[in-house]
Amino acid sequence: MKVTKFISILALGICLVTASPLHPRQAPVGKWDIVGDSEVAAMHIVLASYKDIYIIDKVEANKIKQAKGNPAISAVYDIETNQVTPLDLTTDTFCSAGSFFANGTLFHGGGAESGLGYNPGYQSVRFITPTDPNPDWTEIPDGMTTSRWYPAMATLPNGNVLVMGGSLKGTGKNNDAFNNPTYEIWSAGGAPQPQPVQFPFLVEVMPYNLYPFVHVMPNFDNKQIIFVFANTQGILYDIETYTVISKIPVIPDGVRSYPLTGNSVLLPLKPSLNYKPTIMICGGNTEMEITSPAIASCGRIDPTEANAQWEMDNFGGTGRVMPDSVLLPNAQVLYVNGAGTGFAGYHRGPKDNPLYLNDNPTLTPFIYDPETKEWNTNLAPSTVPRMYHSVATLVSDGRVFVAGSNPQPNVELGTKFPTEYRVEMFTPPYLQTGLARPVINSVAGFTTLNTQRVQVTYQQTVEVKVTKGQTNSFITAAIIHHGFVTHSQSFSRKYVLLKVISAQYDPDNSNNLTLNLEMPPNPTILPPGPSYLYILDNGIPATYSVALTLTLDTT
Ligand SMILES: *[C@@H]1O[C@H](CO)[C@@H](O)[C@H](O)[C@H]1NC(C)=O
Ligand SMILES: *[C@@H]1O[C@H](CO)[C@@H](O)[C@H](O)[C@H]1NC(C)=O
Numbered sequence: 001m002k003v004t005k006f007i008s009i010l011a012l013g014i015c016l017v018t019a020s021p022l023h024p025r026q027a028p029v030g031k032w033d034i035v036g037d038s039e040v041a042a043m044h045i046v047l048a049s050y051k052d053i054y055i056i057d058k059v060e061a062n063k064i065k066q067a068k069g070n071p072a073i074s075a076v077y078d079i080e081t082n083q084v085t086p087l088d089l090t091t092d093t094f095c096s097a098g099s100f101f102a103n104g105t106l107f108h109g110g111g112a113e114s115g116l117g118y119n120p121g122y123q124s125v126r127f128i129t130p131t132d133p134n135p136d137w138t139e140i141p142d143g144m145t146t147s148r149w150y151p152a153m154a155t156l157p158n159g160n161v162l163v164m165g166g167s168l169k170g171t172g173k174n175n176d177a178f179n180n181p182t183y184e185i186w187s188a189g190g191a192p193q194p195q196p197v198q199f200p201f202l203v204e205v206m207p208y209n210l211y212p213f214v215h216v217m218p219n220f221d222n223k224q225i226i227f228v229f230a231n232t233q234g235i236l237y238d239i240e241t242y243t244v245i246s247k248i249p250v251i252p253d254g255v256r257s258y259p260l261t262g263n264s265v266l267l268p269l270k271p272s273l274n275y276k277p278t279i280m281i282c283g284g285n286t287e288m289e290i291t292s293p294a295i296a297s298c299g300r301i302d303p304t305e306a307n308a309q310w311e312m313d314n315f316g317g318t319g320r321v322m323p324d325s326v327l328l329p330n331a332q333v334l335y336v337n338g339a340g341t342g343f344a345g346y347h348r349g350p351k352d353n354p355l356y357l358n359d360n361p362t363l364t365p366f367i368y369d370p371e372t373k374e375w376n377t378n379l380a381p382s383t384v385p386r387m388y389h390s391v392a393t394l395v396s397d398g399r400v401f402v403a404g405s406n407p408q409p410n411v412e413l414g415t416k417f418p419t420e421y422r423v424e425m426f427t428p429p430y431l432q433t434g435l436a437r438p439v440i441n442s443v444a445g446f447t448t449l450n451t452q453r454v455q456v457t458y459q460q461t462v463e464v465k466v467t468k469g470q471t472n473s474f475i476t477a478a479i480i481h482h483g484f485v486t487h488s489q490s491f492s493r494k495y496v497l498l499k500v501i502s503a504q505y506d507p508d509n510s511n512n513l514t515l516n517l518e519m520p521p522n523p524t525i526l527p528p529g530p531s532y533l534y535i536l537d538n539g540i541p542a543t544y545s546v547a548l549t550l551t552l553d554t555t
């Protein structure tokens with residue numbers, strides 16, 4: 001009887017959602033607030049807990065100092081208090097990468113030359129465990145046998161971390177002398193030290209192969225298959241057999257990777273589509289010219305399909321280079337930041353008369369609905385230009401943390417495009433409806449949520465108790481693995497919609513529901529390690545998402 005009631009409400013919910021059209025001529029939606037000061041320029045960020053964001057910069061004279069007295073290049077930003085606490089590092093993290101091991105430790109590697117009391121970071125690997133009582137970095141300065149500046153990373157289904165490409169030295173675009181067309185795989189044991197594996201694809205896509213796009217492909221054969229894309233091309237690659245499975249056709253309209261930086265998203269994976277992986281690559285530029293307009297196109301493709309072809313659209317009608325994308329809890333994609341012209345790099349010329357390589361900041365966010373393929377461009381613009389070295393990530397309360405922008409070799413303030421320390425939160429339209437938000441009361445029996453991560457495993461049915469937000473409830477659930485964000489990339493990021501096995505109103509309180517949710521089928525679909533559970537009522541996310549750890553251990 002309860003179930004019947006729920007199903008009829010569910011039908012109503014669907015009705016409500018599909019009946020609400022876009023109103024392009026109404027007042028813009030979404031809201032920006034400047035909430036704090038990052039103190040350390042936000043070149044790289046990662047969500048470390050429901051409230052902490054780790055910031056990582058390059059060596060430069062940031063506002064705060066680390067314990068031993070030199071400028072901090074890493075810090076914790078607390079989104080509840082907007083307070084910043086420095087973290088200690090000894091090697092330069094300039095243009096590095098990161099991804100979580102299955103055991104919950106963040107693996108971080110690569111960087112650049114020495115300076116301001118820091119050692120070179122080209123071969124460094126670094127570890128930090130957010131669940132430690134006082135998390136801080138440990139480093140192995142010569143951890144990698146080879147130098148990597150601008151590598152990519154991805155957490156593999158077995159919980160190891162793939163480190164892909166990069167160059168041996170800092171460079172605008174890559175060149176043959178600096179190219180490092182190899183990858184290596186770090187295991188959560190750290191030993192034995194991995195040896196680089198040759199990867200000819202990174203030669204074929206020269207010179208635009210830095211920070212290649214890497215996505216782990218869902219499958220049901222327990223295979224470690226990645227999609228790798230750089231410049232204008234991509235391949236499917238089987239890691240265990242060292243085999244190129246297929247080549248994907250050239251994407252139309254121009255170059256999509258550094259320094260003609262575009263953005264790549266693995267769109268939400270859905271059980272109803274058997275986790276079919278659609279990748280969307282947007283923006284970029286055609287040439288390294290300051291006045292060159294950014295590419296106003298996106299291509300969608302499922303690289304696992306035989307004879308896969310790009311399906312193109314106009315990126316909402318505006319060209320962007322260096323766009324940042326955010327997978328929202330409601331399965332839509334938010335695009336923020338970026339420039340209308342130019343490419344990634346520092347300003348040229350004297351400080352008092354600089355020539356910026358990227359200009360015409362794109363201040364208006366766009367929201368893309370992967371299902372309808374529609375763009376909502378009628379959103380409130382930010383007032384803060386954020387171009388080279390800016391970042392964005394979803395946080396647990398459904399808002400979006402936006403920071404950075406630093407087209408400067410060293411900290412520079414009071415100029416047209418300064419080292420930007422202001423932190424903004426973007427409130428997406430789903431938090432502006434005035435309707436109540438659902439509340440997650442317990443997950444797998446735990447009620448003290450977010451004080452510790454709830455451990456779950458693949459395929460497990462997990463009981464979740466929620467208080468619904470609305471009269472005509474339509475409950476959906478998703479898990480998001482927030483990636484490591486830098487240079488318009490979110491390494492390892494995944495969004496997986498969950499199967500709702502059952503939903504029952506509690507007998508004594510018809511505002512409360514008990515849900516049974518099925519966790520994703522396997523670690524090719526969602527990487528093991530830290531993730532966040534989002535519950536939505538009619539597309540409005542719960543007050544907080546819940547920190548989970550997906551474990552490979554089924555005992
Ligand atoms: C996870 O593995 C890394 C790499 O070996 C290690 O440094 C770290 O201590 C481990 N973390 C936990 C929580 O066991
Ligand atoms: C039912 O909802 C109320 C109000 O949100 C909440 O305080 C309470 O914990 C819920 N009960 C259970 C068993 O989850």
Ligand SMILES: [Cu+2]
Pocket residue numbers: 095389487
């Ligand atoms: Cu950079």
